[in-house]
Amino acid sequence: MKSKKGRVALYCVLFALVAFYLAPLESAIMTAFKTSSAFNETLPFAPPGLDGFTLDAWRVATTKLSHGILNSLLLAIPATILSATLGSLAAYGVTNVEWKYQMPIIALFVAGIFIPYQAVLVPLSRLFAIVDTQSLLAPLWGLPLMRAHYANIINLIIAHTAYGIPITFLLFRSYYRNLSEEMLEAARLDGASVFSIYRNIVLPLSKPMFAVTLIYQFTQVWNDLLFALVILPGGAGAGEPVTVALTNLSGGIIQSFGLQMAGAFVAAVPTLIVYIAFGEQFAKGVAN
Amino acid sequence: MQRIRKSLKKVRRRLRRTRIHTTGVLVSDDGANEGSPELRSDGGTITEERRETEQSIFQNEFVQSIPFWLPPFLLMGFFVYGAIGWNLIISLTDFASLTLPTYDPTTFDLEMYRQAWNDPNFWNAAQNTFVLLIVFTALCLVVGLALAILIDRGIRFENAFRTIYLLPMSLSFVVTAKVWAWMYNFESGMINVTLRQFSLGFFSYHWISNPTTKLAAVIFALIWQFSGYAMVVYLAGLRAIPDSHFEAARVDGASTWRMYRRVIVPQLRSSTMGAAVVLMVFALKAFDFLYVMFGTNPGPAADILATMMFREAFASNQWAYGSAIAIVLFAMALTVVGPYLYSEYKRGEL
Numbered sequence: 117m118k119s120k121k122g123r124v125a126l127y128c129v130l131f132a133l134v135a136f137y138l139a140p141l142e143s144a145i146m147t148a149f150k151t152s153s154a155f156n157e158t159l160p161f162a163p164p165g166l167d168g169f170t171l172d173a174w175r176v177a178t179t180k181l182s183h184g185i186l187n188s189l190l191l192a193i194p195a196t197i198l199s200a201t202l203g204s205l206a207a208y209g210v211t212n213v214e215w216k217y218q219m220p221i222i223a224l225f226v227a228g229i230f231i232p233y234q235a236v237l238v239p240l241s242r243l244f245a246i247v248d249t250q251s252l253l254a255p256l257w258g259l260p261l262m263r264a265h266y267a268n269i270i271n272l273i274i275a276h277t278a279y280g281i282p283i284t285f286l287l288f289r290s291y292y293r294n295l296s297e298e299m300l301e302a303a304r305l306d307g308a309s310v311f312s313i314y315r316n317i318v319l320p321l322s323k324p325m326f327a328v329t330l331i332y333q334f335t336q337v338w339n340d341l342l343f344a345l346v347i348l349p350g351g352a353g354a355g356e357p358v359t360v361a362l363t364n365l366s367g368g369i370i371q372s373f374g375l376q377m378a379g380a381f382v383a384a385v386p387t388l389i390v391y392i393a394f395g396e397q398f399a400k401g402v403a404n
Numbered sequence: 405m406q407r408i409r410k411s412l413k414k415v416r417r418r419l420r421r422t423r424i425h426t427t428g429v430l431v432s433d434d435g436a437n438e439g440s441p442e443l444r445s446d447g448g449t450i451t452e453e454r455r456e457t458e459q460s461i462f463q464n465e466f467v468q469s470i471p472f473w474l475p476p477f478l479l480m481g482f483f484v485y486g487a488i489g490w491n492l493i494i495s496l497t498d499f500a501s502l503t504l505p506t507y508d509p510t511t512f513d514l515e516m517y518r519q520a521w522n523d524p525n526f527w528n529a530a531q532n533t534f535v536l537l538i539v540f541t542a543l544c545l546v547v548g549l550a551l552a553i554l555i556d557r558g559i560r561f562e563n564a565f566r567t568i569y570l571l572p573m574s575l576s577f578v579v580t581a582k583v584w585a586w587m588y589n590f591e592s593g594m595i596n597v598t599l600r601q602f603s604l605g606f607f608s609y610h611w612i613s614n615p616t617t618k619l620a621a622v623i624f625a626l627i628w629q630f631s632g633y634a635m636v637v638y639l640a641g642l643r644a645i646p647d648s649h650f651e652a653a654r655v656d657g658a659s660t661w662r663m664y665r666r667v668i669v670p671q672l673r674s675s676t677m678g679a680a681v682v683l684m685v686f687a688l689k690a691f692d693f694l695y696v697m698f699g700t701n702p703g704p705a706a707d708i709l710a711t712m713m714f715r716e717a718f719a720s721n722q723w724a725y726g727s728a729i730a731i732v733l734f735a736m737a738l739t740v741v742g743p744y745l746y747s748e749y750k751r752g753e754l
Contacts, residue, residue: 127501130554134568137628141571143594144583159601160586160594202476213465221477222754223745228484230681232688235712235734236487238494238727241718243487278483281476298599310468339576343691346718359578363696373586380582384575391574397565398574402635 148173148378149299155374173374179364179384183354184361184383191269192337192386193359195276200329204282204322208314211292212300222289228282233342241346244271247296268355273349278338283336284329287404289327292318324397330395335387359382418483479607488734515726526729528704531711532619533736536690536708540623541683547627548634552665555635556642566639570632577629577692584625585697588612612697615705622694622706630686634679641675642668674751681744688737709733 130197143161150158154168159342164170167186210218250257250267256265293317303313341359348356356364365376498511520526551569555562572580587594588611595611611621626718645668653663691710700715701707709729717726748754 122448126547126554126557126559132566133551134552134565137568137632139594140580140583140587140628140707144586147586155592160592193562204480206473206476209469209474213469213472215469219749219754221473222460223749224485225477226754227741227745228480230685230737230745231484231488232710232730232733232737233686234688234691234710235491236484237491237714237730238717238723239487239490242490242723255594275483278479281480282484285480286475289628310465310472314472335574339578341578341695343688345695345714359692362578362582373589373592376582377586380579380580384579387574387576392569392743395563395570399566399570401536401638402570402573402633 123388130161144377144380148177148374150374152374158340173378174382175404176375176379178367181358181361181379181382183357184307184358185386186358187269188268188338188359189386191272191276192391195273195280195337195396196330198273198277198286199280199333201325202281204288204319204326204330205283205314207284207288207292208318211289211319212295212309225282225285225289228279229286233279237342239347240275240343243350244347245277263354265355272343272357275343275347279343280333280336284333287329287332287401288322290324290404291322295321327394327403328397328404330399331390334390335398337385416679419426428685438444445517491730491734493725494724497724497729499724501630516724517724517732520728520732525704525707525712526709529709529729530709530732532706533621533708533733536623537684537687540626540687540690541680543623543627544631544634544683545679547631548636548679549638549672551631551635552638552642558637566632566635569635570627573632575629577690578696580625580629581693581696584628585620587625588621615703618703618705622690622697626687626693630683633686637675637679637682638672641672645671649721677744678748681741684737684740688733707734 134394139161146161146163147155149164149169149171150164151170151172154164158164158168161287161299242346249271249373253270256262257266300313301319303317308316337359339359340357341363344357344360348360362379365379366372426457456685489614492732495516496512496514497508498515555565557568559565562686590613596609609617611617649667649671650663653667658666688710690708691714693716694706694708694711698706698711700711700719702711709732713729714721715726716729745754
């Protein structure tokens with residue numbers, strides 16, 4: 117492969133692969149910009165041309181998905197921060213503090229990552245049908261800026277936080293294991309308590325891992341559909357996250373594909389932003 | 405290397421404890437702290453405390469660690485293990501309505517599992533699940549390894565290529581299912597139109613409505629979405645192999661193909677195992693993808709246990725039956741994940 121020919125072939129393969137990975141997205145974007153006549157007249161991957169170019173699909177998609185986007189933000193941001201924080205605390209408690217029999221606890225935390233969610237769906241839906249967050253928190257909904265359908269979002273935040281803990285735990289644990297043992301030991305000998313070691317040494321050192329965890333968890337929570345389907349009461353349009361709104365997105369027959377594709381991109385914007393801005397950390401979080 | 409370092413650490417720690425224990429003199433492991441006046445002045449008290457309460461320091465640290473891990477553990481434990489326990493109980497009942505199950509010894513049995521055993525739909529879905537898991541995971545690993553090897557050849561713009569190959573993974577199943585539904589569209593979807601464009605129209609096909617290609621089309625789209633993940637894992641694995649191994653193989657005159665097959669790939673075993681387990685988890689989550697593409701019933705050709713479970717429990721209100729299918733799925737996952745976690749534990753990687 118050192119030869120020039122081999123080099124050229126290598127780049128050809130790499131660019132062909134780029135085409136393979138981008139083609140579906142490219143075709144989707146082109147479609148979203150087309151008027152119905154351009155849709156019929158041009159090839160799916162070809163740009164619409166000036167007279168066939170329209171932003172209608174984007175406008176409609178944005179209008180129809182805006183409430184979902186707001187809900188998803190209200191859901192993903194707290195759930196991400198909570199699960200990252202709890203994961204960090206838990207990982208520290210069993211990794212950097214030495215005590216007997218921590219292995220079973222660690223194993224239970226880690227095994228949680230691999231649970232197929234189908235095994236918890238029925239209890240989960242039953243739980244949130246019985247625990248009526250909406251009436252429990254009734255006084256809240258009278259406050260300014262509060263809406264009754266936020267109860268659904270609170271339920272989803274609780275679920276996503278709980279199910280996010282195993283993966284954040286594992287990410288933080290693999291990081292905390294490589295912290296300098298000497299440094300922690302020195303602090304311990306100086307009489308620092310378990311809490312102050314966390315507060316003064318471990319937490320400040322955790323920043324890069326928090327970045328990875330927050331990015332990973334944010335995309336996970338944002339992209340989820342299953343929990344929302346199960347936890348939200350049927351037809352709860354107002355409290356639905358954007359994935360549910362996108363699933364139910366429909367338009368006229370003609371505009372359908374353009375609208376669907378525009379909607380898909382509108383719904384994907386936040387994770388795409390995260391991915392483009394923090395690609396390196398995203399890859400790191402994924403590889404762990 | 406890591407294992408050695410870890411065991412060394414363990415020995416040191418044990419050594420330190422015993423030394424403190426027997427002599428009552430504080431000996432730091434590397435001697436770096438001995439010159440520190442702070443330690444020397446306080447040293448006496450710390451040492452004494454340590455000696456007296458060697459056992460209770462242990463417990464004390466344990467007590468102090470409780471507020472850190474117990475609340476997250478309880479929250480996670482309640483939702484994961486509590487829910488699975490509840491699910492198991494429901495699967496043993498005849499629960500099929502919107503009320504809570506009441507304990508009834510006459511119907512508390514394995515009836516639902518028997519029903520599944522005799523249900524051809526269940527076996528069909530189990531078979532599809534199996535095919536999806538194996539084919540998707542295997543192909544993803546192969547594609548991911550190929551991508552990693554291509555990228556790991558000192559090419560320019562490596563970051564850009566990697567970023568693009570990994571991009572689909574950042575997208576939701578909902579988004580990718582919508583996009584691929586459009587790709588596979590018979591009339592105007594990109595795949596068929598391109599085929600017709602090259603006069604290969606006879607190849608155009610009802611990719612996702614025809615039972616023959618339905619599952620394959622789904623697997624193909626999932627590989628598009630997740631092969632970048634396998635690439636990232638393999639890339640990390642490749643970078644961890646010391647250059648000397650490549651050099652040694654080259655000096656021996658091994659061809660590139662042979663070098664990868666004989667020297668490099670065997671060393672990527674742990675990457676392969678880790679990636680395979682996670683890819684299988686993704687495959688189990690492919691429910692979202694199928695749901696967006698086909699609704700609650702993808703039809704026999706693409707019905708997997710996850711979609712069947714959801715349909716039975718949430719569309720037909722057969723909670724108990726859905727729960728039983730979920731337990732089967734859980735058991736399947738356990739047979740893969742259990743040994744994996746155990747081997748990680750054995751390697752000291754957990």
